[in-house]
Amino acid sequence: MRTLSRVVAVRTLALVLMAALAACAPLPSGRSEGAQWQPSPNHDQRRANYIVLHQTSNDTVARALATLTDAQRKVSAHYLIGRDGRVLQLVDEAARAWHAGESWWGGMTDLNSASIGIELDNNGEEAFAEAQIVALLALLDDLQARHRFPPANILAHGDIAPTRKVDPSHRFPWRRLAQHGYGLWCETPPPSAPVGFDATLGLQALGYDINVTAAARSAFRRHFLGSEGDADLAPGEQALLHCLLQGKMSDARAPGVQ
Numbered sequence: 001m002r003t004l005s006r007v008v009a010v011r012t013l014a015l016v017l018m019a020a021l022a023a024c025a026p027l028p029s030g031r032s033e034g035a036q037w038q039p040s041p042n043h044d045q046r047r048a049n050y051i052v053l054h055q056t057s058n059d060t061v062a063r064a065l066a067t068l069t070d071a072q073r074k075v076s077a078h079y080l081i082g083r084d085g086r087v088l089q090l091v092d093e094a095a096r097a098w099h100a101g102e103s104w105w106g107g108m109t110d111l112n113s114a115s116i117g118i119e120l121d122n123n124g125e126e127a128f129a130e131a132q133i134v135a136l137l138a139l140l141d142d143l144q145a146r147h148r149f150p151p152a153n154i155l156a157h158g159d160i161a162p163t164r165k166v167d168p169s170h171r172f173p174w175r176r177l178a179q180h181g182y183g184l185w186c187e188t189p190p191p192s193a194p195v196g197f198d199a200t201l202g203l204q205a206l207g208y209d210i211n212v213t214a215a216a217r218s219a220f221r222r223h224f225l226g227s228e229g230d231a232d233l234a235p236g237e238q239a240l241l242h243c244l245l246q247g248k249m250s251d252a253r254a255p256g257v258q
Contacts, residue, residue, distance in 0.1 A: 030095070034087055038090055039069075048114055051153065052100055052111060052115045076091055077119040078097050082121045100117065104161075105160045105207045106207040128168070128172055136177075158219045159207065159208065162218065162219035163212050163215045166222065171226070174226075186247060199241060203241065
């Protein structure tokens with residue numbers, strides 16, 4: 001009986017120690033400590049290598065959250081950031097959220113399987129709130145520390161689905177993100193692209209789907225120039241495109257890029 005009691009005591013102590021360790025253990029790597037967990041059922045498993053930014057096109061974060069967690073709507077994102085900077089996590093980063101839809105980037109046709117989706121609550125007609133951008137940058141810092149995304153792999157929904165989507169709008173501060181190391185940018189492009197530079201092939205090399213070239217040009221302008229329009233790229237715009245391609249090549253060669 002003493003032996004049995006001793007075994008029971010040891011097992012009880014072990015269980016207590018395991019519970020204590022579990023309480024002290026960090027959160028799973030697929031969740032951000034700075035976000036409030038609000039699970040959405042709309043996901044399945046996948047591996048991520050991109051970050052895709054969206055805008056909700058809603059007037060309130062509550063309405064956006066209702067959509068993103070509605071099983072009937074079958075749309076979600078990993079994170080939702082309100083205008084006040086509150087960060088909600090809806091789907092574990094290790095899971096495949098349903099945010100990109102039909103998409104194409106650099107030959108990849110299922111960005112849901114390779115990306116983390118971040119929704120910014122914005123109706124599309126307003127500037128992005130300061131608190132929201134500060135929260136986004138903090139979240140990107142967190143994601144970068146754990147996932148090591150190449151800067152070129154920070155994309156807009158409009159980049160990967162240019163015939164269907166225009167978000168985030170031309171008001172989104174891509175330059176500011178680039179100043180913090182997120183996304184491609186070219187501050188001072190050369191006065192001209194090389195002789196014989198093909199802008200359409202350049203857009204494709206950057207990652208755009210050129211099956212509808214006008215849509216790709218429009219998405220390029222929205223992201224990198226903060227403007228709209230689908231006409232042929234002017235010489236200055238071609239110079240910018242070539243500069244971005246050079247940046248993408250440097251990014252791909254950088255040590256530690258996965």
